[in-house]
Amino acid sequence: MHRQSLSLSHPIDLSKGDAGLLSPAIASAPDALRIQGLAKSFGKTSVLKDLDLDVPRGSVYALLGRNGAGKSTLIQLMLGILQPTAGQIRMLGLDPARDGVELRQRVGYIPERLPMYDWMTVEETLRFVSPHYRNWSREDETRLVTTFRLDRTKKVRELSRGNIALLALVIAMAHDPELVLLDECTSGMDAIARSEFDRTVIDALHGSNRTVFFASHQIHEIERLCDWVGILHNGRLLLQAPVETLKSSVKMLRVTGMDKDENALAQSPNVLKAQTSGREWLITVQDYDEMTPPVKFFGGVVKEAIDLTLEEIFVALVAKEEARI
Template identity: 45%
Template sequence: MGGNSGNSVYESAGAALAPVESSAGVVIRTSNLSRRFGRVEAVRNVSLEVPGGCVCGLLGLNGSGKTTLIRLLLGHLRPSAGQVRLLGRSYQQDEPGIRERVGYVADARYLYEWMTVSETLDFTRAFHRTWDDAKVRSLIDRLGLPLDRKVAELSRGHRARLCLTLALAYNPELIILDELTAGLDPVVRREVLKNVIEEIGREGRTVLFSSHSVEEVERLADQVAIMHCGEVVVHASIDDLKQSQPAPMTLEEIFFKLVGSADGGRERR
């Protein structure tokens, strides 16, 4: 094998391991981010950097601060201290610019219950210049969304699929998903994940998603960030994390080693 190909081995393997596109740079950057609710510090001093093109899974027990961190990232909550920059901008500088380029699914996503699915799509479409009609049609087909049904009458599964369609419809560069598959049955879950995977396969997409499921993080993510008591206690590539253990360990074992048993951690609420 020649020196040149040896070089390209290194470069391409590195790209697969920690895909950093030079042009994309760091897509999510928080510095010393904190948020308190009264006496409780739900997110504490989080400094996180997620490079462009990377899929980062956010793992943590209930009440570890995942959802608060995501709400801070989405600008749905103001930080008590520290900063958020998405795609190189802060909300103070350019909130509309961020909203155009970030798609999200979160529990708190506001839907008008009295609208039908197709009215919801038309309504949201009006806010996005980059809305992709062809993509929306194919998502509706594949996900089997009932266009004439009222949002109030949707099952949990259909609701999640509608939210995912809304999040992907305008081809955002950064996609943030909070517990996308929580409460979904295995068939719907698989279908939803397949669509997320297809999206990851597109050029230059960065994804941050939170999940209870270690398996889901393992399958989907390049990197994992583990939260415990409001802090990010580990942020690393999953393969590196596994291979850095003295003996072979599953991600689940590493997770439990870090956060302890459910009752071993400090009670947050």
């Protein structure tokens, strides 16, 4: 199976040769989302720059990035709410700028701030949105409302943040969407509410062939949900890869007896981060899987290769990019 090297300057593209990571049926299906050369500016401020991104159908894709990286802007471009400055977006084969209305019929969207009409009750909110979706299912709506234990007679302003998010999930799911977009919808929730919401989302989406696209900076939470990850930084896609590929490629090496200094290590394209505690170095490297297996590293002896969490990988990659700039 061909693996491309992770490269910060050139995001990984999933070629059909990497289809072994997905089921053959999904791998052969056209991408749920394909973005080429996307750019978006607001006046003189450039928010997204030359973005290329592919989301395979049926995958759970997590777009990671710091606050202000451009995640929400990207999602609004994907839905046709904003128009791109340059580039092309194809979502479910449709152009959001031209077919935004049709696209929003087939996509479920849960935004960050969950702005609903607080004077409406849960029932009124659902009656307000449902006629606009041709595939709205009252059975699915009833099942979801019952599962989430939402009180239909309560006004939106009386609901907790978590319940509002669940109501948004009902709206997003009840019309049987092919793609679900979640844009930092757990922000503002406490840890328990976030955990419960994530579990609810997994249960609601489990077993469906839907494509799910998360945009979040809560990396430790979505790590267990996603099978693809993209890292957005300063409007550019640093990297996109299957999560397992990323985790097998980026490791922390515990190295002893090395005589290099930090500057020399920083020059190496494979080294993302290096820190020393006297005799030992802890060096975060990329392309570890191509080191076959590394015993020596810069004259030192590799004692251990430590698996990293997605959050640690994200921090290391972003730090390397910021140092490069």
